[in-house]
Amino acid sequence: MxxxxxxxxxxxxxxxxxxxxxxxxxxxxxLQGWAVNALGHCPPEVSLALGAQSSLLLTPSPALYNLPSLQLAERLCALSGFDQVFFGSTGAEANEGAIKLARKWGQLHRGGAYEIITFDNAFHGRNLATMAASGKPGWEALFAPGMPGFVKAVFNDMASVKALLSERTVAVMLEPVQGEAGVRPASPGFVRALRQWCDRHGLLLIFDEVQTGCGRLGQLFAYQHYGVMPDIMSLGKGLGAGVPISALLAQAHCSVFTHGDQGGTYAGNPLMCAVGLAVLETLSQxxxxxxxxxxxxxxxxxxxxxxxxxxxxxxxxxxxxxxxxxxxxxxxxxxxxxxxxxxxxxxxxxxxxxxxxxxxxxxxxxxxxxxxxxxxxxxxxxxxxxx
Ligand SMILES: Cc1ncc(COP(=O)(O)O)c(C=O)c1O
Missing domain, CATH: 3.90.1150.10 (Aspartate Aminotransferase, domain 1)
Incomplete structure (x- = not known):
């Protein structure tokens, strides 16, 4: 098409x-696959991991444990400071998981609050939920009706964020550096103010690090550059360095998925997780x-x-x-x-x-x-x- x-x-x-x-x-x-090939084209780390894992175990079932996904989960949580992780295949999938997690948390802890404050010119992916979360000009009318539950603030403008607060608000979601918008970094003061404001009002702070995580900004995670820890973080792109894997990470206090809430046929499949593990070993040095x-x-x-x-x-x-x-x-x-x-x-x-x-x-x-x-x-x- x-x-x-x-x-x-x-x-x-x-x-x-x-x-x-x-x-x-x-x-x-x-381009490197749109900031995907963190280690360039066909790096030996990826080829070797693919070769070894492909003759061992490809996809047992997402409802069974497998070793590479356990190892990657443990390593990623240890390196990032988050408590739990869900693996997907794309950035959009990880972000949609973040949105679901925030809504579930809102149901449990904020009287059903579900609205997420996102930003003008943001890009969070191309499924219906993440398109609605995005602020890409012209997207509001595409594939109508759009998914409700998102309101847009102006990037780097705390007053515009504060003006959107209501009893429906559950979270703020942003890219630490807006990539698709033309590489527009959030200012450190703005990110710090967001964290304080979310804490004051009992809201979740979600970082979409699909493009900016995994070493792209010169730190393993973008939040480390800002010195501000989000409650939820999504990763994609560089984590697989060319193969499709993404991750939704959450701190324990908001990691509220229970059986049946989230899944996917390829979630945590050992082939991609083995690659992620090998890539992370290099990126984290x-x-x-x-x-x-x-x-x-x-x-x-x-x-x-x-x-x-x-x-x-x-x-x-x-x-x-x-x-x-x-x-x-x-x-x-x-x-x-x-x-x-x-x-x-x-x-x-x-x-x-x-x-x-x-x-x-x-x-x-x-x-x-x-x-x-x-x-x-x-x-x-x-x-x-x-x-
Ligand atoms: C910040 C951000 N979030 C989400 C996505 C969507 O990732 P994917 O295309 O893997 O679904 C992208 C892709 O460019 C992105 O830059």
Missing amino acids: PVTDRPAEVFVRGEGAWLWDAADTRYLDW SAFLEQVRTQGALLQRGLQALSARHGLGEVRGLGLLWALELGSDHAAAVVRECRRRGLLVNSARPHCLRFMPRLNSTADEIAQGLQLLDAAIATVLEEFAAQ
């Missing part, structure tokens, strides 16, 4: 930072995270220099998740020109480019990417100037 506009090239092979199409053209990949911050700073400086040279706009981000404001709606043209030159990047908005290189990027890859981007922007600006 024609659900998205794809370029004509067909991609056949990936290795580390690089992707090859069927014509054997090589591309430096700064302090030297690895230090390297994310180092290469991130290199990318930031390079983007700032490039922005100054071409008279562009703001450079925003953390770790290895960055955006560059172009100051004009040329992002699609720059994306095309980058691809022509062998660099894959994303336009999060018509005026804004987003960069999501692998977390184990080398300084040389960052330099190569910046060089290709520089040349592509120069070409596009020249073309538009000549029109």
Whole structure:
């Protein structure tokens, strides 16, 4: 089904930072599966775990214990400070689980409160519940009627959050850095104020770390960057580093699912959990995270220099998740020109480019990417100037 506009090239092979199409053209990949391939394409950790587990046990049944899911649950809880976890396959599934958990908790502890405060321009996924939680412009009317129970505040604006409080309110849900909105970080003061306000009013704080967790911001979890512990957190993308696994984590006080509340045929299947476990071992090493911050700073400086040279706009981000404001709606043209030159990047908005290189990027890859981007922007600006 024609659900998205794809370029004509067909991609056949990936290795580390690089992707090859069927014509054997090589591309430096700064999409990495939309911030999924934390360790680049086909990393040995993932291939080895898949190989070993695939000949041992694939899917016993979600109603039976299996070793990799127990091991991953234990490791993830120990590293994150949460008490319980439910594994799914996609970020949307983890977020829908978070919404269900908050509603169940509201039924048990807040007199049936169910409304969740979310944010303008937020992105939480593409099932009906997470679309309703999202604040993507134009989505309100899609697939009507939308799911009720969400009200939208303005990101980084505490007054707009406070104005939405009612006896129906059960939780606040946000991305610590809004990725799809164009890499817009929450301010530390805003996140701290949210935590205090939720505590004062007995509300749950939910972090959607599907894009920003698992090392993407240079900390294993985004909440660590802010020094604020949420009650519920969702993970996806980087946890599987290329395979579909997501996680819904909760502190004990709000981990209220009981038998029958949540499930799924592939929930906690050993094949994906074995990969998650192997990936987490690499991502959680302090030297690895230090390297994310180092290469991130290199990318930031390079983007700032490039922005100054071409008279562009703001450079925003953390770790290895960055955006560059172009100051004009040329992002699609720059994306095309980058691809022509062998660099894959994303336009999060018509005026804004987003960069999501692998977390184990080398300084040389960052330099190569910046060089290709520089040349592509120069070409596009020249073309538009000549029109
Ligand atoms: C913050 C955030 N939440 C949720 C999702 C949805 O994840 P998935 O596409 O795996 O359902 C995404 C995907 O881009 C995301 O960036």
